[in-house]
Amino acid sequence: MPKISVAIAGAGLSGLCLAHSLIRAGFAVQVYERDLELHARRQGYRITVDEYGIAALQRCLPPHLFKLFLATTSPTDETSYFRVTNQKLGEIFKLTFKGDSSGIDLRTPRQVDRQTLRTILLEGLQDKVHFGKEAVRAESASDGATLHFSDGSCTHVSIIVGADGVNSALRKQYLPDCEPEDTNSWGIFGRTLLVQNGRSLVPSPLETSGVFAMGPSSRGFFFTTMKFREAPQTAFSRFGVDQIPPVADDYVMWGIVLPRGQSPEHQEKLSKEMLHRFAQEITQDFHPVLQSFVERADIDCTMAIKLRAAREPSSWPVSRVTFMGDAVHIMPPTGAHGGNTALRDAALLAEKLEAAAIQGEALEQAVSSYQEEMSKYAFREVEASKVMMKRFTIKNPLINWVMLCAIPWIRSIANKPLTTELTYDGPMISKK
Known part of the structure; x- marks a missing residue:
């Protein structure tokens, strides 16, 4: 079976965590970060x-x-x-x-x-993470997906993961009704x-x-x-x-x-x-x-x-482009669950993709299972953080x-x- 290639947009906690797991499982992974260096901003x-x-x-x-x-x-x-x-x-x-x-x-x-x-x-990921590469749009097809960058370049991979934060251009493209x-x-x-x-x-x-x-x-x-x-x-x-x-x-x-x-x-x-x-x-x-x-x-x-605070998608079409972390479920800091939910996303998506590779299943099936399961816990945390914030104000x-x-x-x-x-x-x- 050809090696599955993954492009991760965003070198935050969840993007890097996911990269580690997939690389250890034999996937070809590249991470693209719009900042010029790791600590360019707080x-x-x-x-x-x-x-x-x-x-x-x-x-x-x-x-x-x-x-x-x-x-x-x-x-x-x-x-x-x-x-x-x-x-x-x-x-x-x-x-x-x-x-x-x-x-x-x-x-x-x-x-x-x-x-x-x-x-x-x-x-261990220094040669896999590319700084100064801002993802601006993506195109999903039956054989994979193409990620386009602000510098005019692009890359074609098996699957794209949007982990590029609350201002994700990819989320605005694929989930236009979910502006936080x-x-x-x-x-x-x-x-x-x-x-x-x-x-x-x-x-x-x-x-x-x-x-x-x-x-x-x-x-x-x-x-x-x-x-x-x-x-x-x-x-x-x-x-x-x-x-x-x-x-x-x-x-x-x-x-x-x-x-x-x-x-x-x-x-x-x-x-x-x-x-x-x-x-x-x-x-x-x-x-x-x-x-x-x-x-x-x-x-x-x-x-x-x-x-x-994120809005839950009314419908989330399954494609070769999916999301995790703040790109899809940003939440107020009350409750301290934002970072944990993003890391939980990374582990869950890695589990689904790795299982699909082992069993020879379609990647779309893995993405569908991930999105359904993630939505249940992630948006529950969003609502809980909103409630707690109201109590404190x-x-x-x-x-x-x-x-x-x-x-x-x-x-x-x-x-x-x-x-x-x-x-x-x-x-x-x-x-x-």
Whole structure:
């Protein structure tokens, strides 16, 4: 049987993950990325990898790269929390997650730096990934598909996989009724070195917490830490990876969610410095600890993202062109399922294509089975993330008062307030 050739548009997490699995199965794979280099632009910072994401990486990656991934994730031996608070860090409620002291339970979620994971995924694929190649359209036929690029070149393969993100030109061509909806919210994200002047910026009561602070006027502030189990430089060297890790130190990842009406015009075109100044201005009502993360941030790492949510296709024709990840099911970051769903797509599509090759089945049958199965879990996650986002951006004045004032006050009477344990060693303002 002739070798099956695959063109993957997009060298993000899912595209690279899929490439590893198919190459190991004997497929001829090439990956095309519109950016000029791997880290040409920011695509997020710390992400949570859950049991689905971990299982997908374990299935698709060579064993030594999967071990490297585990080595550079966060430790899992401590109990962790997700806390929802008001803007002064008065606690509304918290969720508790038990740790795994052994670190070997792959059902235990862990944190990973997105850039570090993407660098790990590139390892071994350097000669298969082509940068500066923007996919603009595709043509599907009975004997394969042709992928066209913005530079006028093209390639003919057995199957094309669109993994080229929320602005996918291929999705607009093949699923024209699925343009993502605007959630009317923006996110400003940043990264701040965790240890500065010999001290951690995160107070000890919040060291193992992810925190979403609900603020006035539907604004919200999220933060969590990214601590590496093993320093990336050390881990890369130990596993014989010659690439330079993109991140060397532990950090705080923070994000501000705000309604479109409160964001500056043309936010996506603002300079890093202007975005950072704006982030400082709109967090003046938040606790000094939260303000310190913005104040001491790496300004060059500040970025703005329009938060969008995918629309499920009313019909999805089967062809030699299919999609995965943000190209087809973009979702708000609330819930932390976007990256995991994309990795899950990669493992599922690899499984279907590899089974078709072994059994001599038509690739269209594999694509049909993949699209049907993926749609069930992916768009369920999209809807869940939208619901969670609405809960975090309450507009009803009465409910807003209950959540931001009444509940934290009641909890402060019943228990020692979280804010009494927080200290801030900084030059801006005293603790409130």
